[in-house]
Amino acid sequence: METALFTANNVWMMICTALVFFMHLGFSFLEIGLTRQKNAVNILFKNFFVITSGLLLYCLGGFNLMYPGFEEGALGVLKFAGFGIAAPEGGMTIDYAGGGYTWWTDFLFQAMFAATAATIVSGAVAERIKLNSFMIFSILYVGLVYPIIGSWKWGGGFLDRWGFYDFAGSTLVHSVGGWAALIAVYLLGARIGKFGKDGKPNAIPGHNIPLAAAGVLILWLGWFGFNGGSVLSADPELTSLTLVTTCLAAAAGGVSAALFSNLLYKNFDLTMFMNGVLGGLVGITAGADQMGPTDAILIGLIAGIIIVLGISLIDKLKLDDPVGAIAVHLICGIWGTLAVGIFGAMASVDQFISQLIGVGIVGAFSCITAFIILFTIKKTIGLRVDADEELKGLDLMEHGMDAYSDFRLNQH
Amino acid sequence: MKKIEAIIRKSKFDEVKEALHNVEVNFFSYWDVTGVGNEKEGHVYRGISYSTSEIQRRYLSVVVNDDFVQLTIDAILKSAATDSVGDGKIFILPVEEAYRIRTGEKGGKSLN
Numbered sequence: 001m002e003t004a005l006f007t008a009n010n011v012w013m014m015i016c017t018a019l020v021f022f023m024h025l026g027f028s029f030l031e032i033g034l035t036r037q038k039n040a041v042n043i044l045f046k047n048f049f050v051i052t053s054g055l056l057l058y059c060l061g062g063f064n065l066m067y068p069g070f071e072e073g074a075l076g077v078l079k080f081a082g083f084g085i086a087a088p089e090g091g092m093t094i095d096y097a098g099g100g101y102t103w104w105t106d107f108l109f110q111a112m113f114a115a116t117a118a119t120i121v122s123g124a125v126a127e128r129i130k131l132n133s134f135m136i137f138s139i140l141y142v143g144l145v146y147p148i149i150g151s152w153k154w155g156g157g158f159l160d161r162w163g164f165y166d167f168a169g170s171t172l173v174h175s176v177g178g179w180a181a182l183i184a185v186y187l188l189g190a191r192i193g194k195f196g197k198d199g200k201p202n203a204i205p206g207h208n209i210p211l212a213a214a215g216v217l218i219l220w221l222g223w224f225g226f227n228g229g230s231v232l233s234a235d236p237e238l239t240s241l242t243l244v245t246t247c248l249a250a251a252a253g254g255v256s257a258a259l260f261s262n263l264l265y266k267n268f269d270l271t272m273f274m275n276g277v278l279g280g281l282v283g284i285t286a287g288a289d290q291m292g293p294t295d296a297i298l299i300g301l302i303a304g305i306i307i308v309l310g311i312s313l314i315d316k317l318k319l320d321d322p323v324g325a326i327a328v329h330l331i332c333g334i335w336g337t338l339a340v341g342i343f344g345a346m347a348s349v350d351q352f353i354s355q356l357i358g359v360g361i362v363g364a365f366s367c368i369t370a371f372i373i374l375f376t377i378k379k380t381i382g383l384r385v386d387a388d389e390e391l392k393g394l395d396l397m398e399h400g401m402d403a404y405s406d407f408r409l410n411q412h
Numbered sequence: 413m414k415k416i417e418a419i420i421r422k423s424k425f426d427e428v429k430e431a432l433h434n435v436e437v438n439f440f441s442y443w444d445v446t447g448v449g450n451e452k453e454g455h456v457y458r459g460i461s462y463s464t465s466e467i468q469r470r471y472l473s474v475v476v477n478d479d480f481v482q483l484t485i486d487a488i489l490k491s492a493a494t495d496s497v498g499d500g501k502i503f504i505l506p507v508e509e510a511y512r513i514r515t516g517e518k519g520g521k522s523l524n
Contacts, residue, residue, distance in 0.1 A: 203457035267456040312459050324458070 001099040012234035013101040013109055019225025020112040024051045024119060026218030031123040032403075033212025034271065034323045036204065038393025039127045040403035046122045046131070050138055054115025057143040059085050062114055063107050066147035067155045076157030078148060100233035109229055113173055117146045120177030123323035125184045128191050128390055131398050133377045141180055145369045149176055149362055164358035165346060168230035170286030170336035171362050178330025179366035180374075181321065187374050188383055190320030192390055201315040204322065209270060216274040220250055223281050227288040242288045245296035246281065249288075252300025253280020253307070261308045272308055275324045279307040282328055283336035286355075287344050295343035302339075303332045334359050413507040413520065414481045418472040419445070419500040420492040425470050431491035432474070435483040439523070440474040451498050469500060475507055477520045 028047040032040040061083050068079035090096055091103030101109070118138040125134065150172055152159040166172050195201055206212055227246045231238045257276020261269050280300035284291065291299065310327030319326070337359050341352025377383055384390075389397040396402070420428055422444070432440065445468075452463040476484050485502060493499050512522035 201460055203455065203460040203462045205455070205457045261459065265456055265459050265461070269456060269458060271458050308459070315460070 001094050003094070006094045006099045009099060009233045010101045010105055012239070013105045013229055013232070016225035016229025017105065017109045017112055019222050020109070020116075020229065021051075023112075023116065023219055023222030023226065026215045026220075026222055027116075027119045027123065029211050029215025029218060030274075031126055031215070031323055033208040033210070033215055034123075034206035035126050036393070037207040037403050038395055040207075040395060041399050041401050042131065042394035043122065043126050045399065046134055046138075047119060049135055050118045050122060050142070051115045053135070053139060054118065054142045055111050057139065058111040058114045058147075059107075060143070062143055062147040063110060065144070066110065066114075066150040068151060070151075070156050076152065076155075076161065079151070097232065113169065113226075114142055114146055114150075116173055117177040117180070118142045120174065120325050120329045121181045121184055124181035124321045124325040125188055126322050127394065128188060128384055129184070130382060130385055131394070133381060133383050136377060136381075137180075137184070137373055140373050141370065145180075145366065145373075146173075146176055149365060152362075153358070159358050159361065162357065163351070163354040165290075165340050165351070165355065166286045166337060166358065167289050167340075168227045168285045170282060170333045171359055174282045174285065174329040175333030175337070175359070176362060176366050178326055178328075178333055179363055180370035181325045182319070182330055183367055183370040184374055184383075185319050185321055185326065187371075187378055190318065191322070192387060194320045195318055199318065201318075206271070206322075212271065213274060216277055220247075220277060220281065223250070223285075227285060231289060238289050244293060245284055245288045245291045248293055248296040249280040249284035249300035249303070250277050251280070252297045253277055253283065253304040256301040256304030257307045258304075260305050264308065264312075271324075272311070275307045275311065275328055276304040278324075278328045279303040279332040282332040283339065285333075286336040287340040287346070290340060290346050291344040295339075299336065299339045299343060303335055306331055306335055334363075413475060413477060413510055413523070415505040415507050416472075416474045416476065416481065416484050416488075417503045417505065418474075418488050418492065419447075419469050420472060420488070421494070421498070421500065422468060422470050424492045424494070424499075427491040428472070428488055431487040432484065435480070435487050437474060437476060437480060437484050437487070440472055442470055442472045445469055445471045449498065467498070475510060475523060477523055 024047060028044055031043050035043060061080065063085055064081035068081040070076040070079055085107055087103045096103055097106065118141055151157045153164055153166055153172055191204065193202060194204060223246055224243055227242050228239050231242055254273050254277035257279065258268065258273040261272040280303045283299045283303035284296055307327050310331045311324050314321050314326055337355050338352065340346055341348065341355045374383065385394060385397070447467050447469060448465045449467050451467055452465055455462050455464065474484055481504065488502055509518060510522045511518045
């Protein structure tokens with residue numbers, strides 16, 4: 001391989017790294033847009049904590065826990081290659097990773113992914129979780145749980161050997177975050193006022209829909225890097241195919257969620273449209289390099305319908321997920337993973353069973369670890385702010401700050 | 413001297429202002445108010461229907477000499493009406509005295 005091609009590959013991977021970083025802005029915008037203004041500073045604080053601590057933790061041990069280099073013949077469940085990061089011999093040469101990228105790029109690209117799992121949780125628990133409790137949870141989940149699960153597939157562990165396929169993380173990133181979001185929402189309880197005395201769900205409208213819309217479009221852009229970079233080189237055919245399937249699934253997910261929610265509720269709901277786009281993106285992520293255009297559109301269309309039904313199901317179960325993280329990341333993450341066995345180049349019964357096993361094992365481990373961490377926090381320092389703080393807003397009580405201190409809305 | 417207070421639709425504010433200027437009532441105060449009434453606005457958010465009874469209106473307060481009272485009332489009645497429920501109300505209150513702070517003038521002269 002020529003140096004020029006190695007350089008081009010590495011540049012593409014660094015661009016993708018930057019795009020995945022940009023997704024953290026998208027998550028922030030989406031989360032504050034779909035919640036109330038009295039909690040906006042708190043949500044931003046959590047998002048800043050997740051990306052900063054996530055990078056440091058991945059440097060401290062996460063990367064070496066996720067890519068420990070399992071020996072031939074080992075089962076590949078748990079191995080730790082030591083604290084800190086240092087480029088190995090030849091890590092900056094064409095010989096490392098087949099010339100796809102340098103070792104430094106490898107670290108940073110993977111580090112950007114790591115923080116995403118906790119950011120998914122941040123939206124679901126918004127407006128009522130204690131800041132300290134969230135930070136402790138996020139350190140343990142990003143620092144330990146995410147890399148251990150990642151090592152089973154992307155680190156060459158047992159799920160990889162068993163034929164499980166997850167191209168860019170429908171299961172390894174999105175449903176890992178989604179399961180924790182589900183457990184956290186269950187242990188936390190609903191926001192005050194979300195469910196009436198009769199148990200009927202009430203709407204708690206988000207305070208800034210344009211900001212949420214900007215967040216979704218930024219996330220879509222970030223997905224060019226999330227999926228495009230998961231090719232792990234600038235391979236012309238695979239990167240361009242991946243971007244096509246990614247965009248078609250996003251578009252199909254949005255359209256089907258918008259139309260299906262209009263059919264059910266006789267209303268064009270922009271927030272459902274936006275969640276549908278994200279559902280399509282999460283759905284295609286497991287098999288973005290294995291699908292043709294038609295497969296991608298079908299995966300997206302089904303994801304959009306799943307989103308609308310999922311959000312309504314979560315309300316019916318008396319779970320309060322302000323931003324729809326569970327429907328988007330967990331349910332569509334599972335759908336996308338299973339879809340690898342149904343559509344595209346790898347579709348087969350055997351593959352479907354492999355996907356099902358992967359979803360089940362990752363789900364069980366995510367749920368058990370998230371439950372242990374969150375339940376321990378709940379029984380010791382507590383998970384939830386008190387009712388007075390919740391009513392006054394976390395911005396004032398946790399941060400002594402307003403998101404919009406000198407800003408007045410025009411009422412019509 | 414009378415104080416005329418009126419609750420009007422925000423969408424009618426420019427027409428009312430112009431109508432008042434046309435009868436040479438050039439000075440008045442206003443502020444935006446929220447009230448409750450029979451009018452309901454249907455909303456749907458993420459599959460959940462809800463309605464708010466909050467109604468947004470604009471509150472006008474005009475102090476005029478006695479010979480301007482009827483002109484002012486007529487101007488508001490004519491310009492603020494849409495003939496639908498929710499056009500608003502007008503209230504007339506007596507004013508004991510008025511002063512212009514800059515000159516110390518009082519009574520009707522302080523209003524012009």
